[in-house]
Amino acid sequence: GNFSLIAPRELTIEALEERFAKYPNGTPLDKTGELGKERTEKRLGLTRRKKFEFFTVCPIIQFSHDYGTEEIQRSHRKRMAVMRAHEIPYYDGKIDTLKASELVKKFK
Incomplete structure (x- = not known):
């Protein structure tokens, strides 16, 4: 995952720190996924951050x-x-x- 994520460093660190704080032993395999993916963040109960997609x-x-x-x-x-x-x-x-x-x- 995240092979094509482009994000500000601070926002990436913030999202990862939130994830690590909530799941210190790793995210559940049935709920894990990429940073910034709305469905994943909703399943994990994490903050959904503003984003946009481009091609x-x-x-x-x-x-x-x-x-x-x-x-x-x-x-x-x-x-x-x-x-x-x-x-x-x-x-x-x-x-x-x-x-x-x-x-x-x-x-x-």
Whole structure:
């Protein structure tokens, strides 16, 4: 989670401190989720903060891997989202085609 969160540092710290104070042993697995996600904050009984969503033309690339912070990801039980592209036509400031298989090699 939070792979695409953009937030002021102070607001992020405030939200995390509230979460840690209420759940010192970690949030319940059936209620946990991303910072700023209204449904998650409501389920956890946390302050819902003002936010806005935006979209970008540049792709966001997410790797689910064994070194992630989510147990469900590390245990290979994370449900994969719909594959939207096998090739990315714009990446790293270049008008180029980058294949997903090439990107994974760079990660390894």
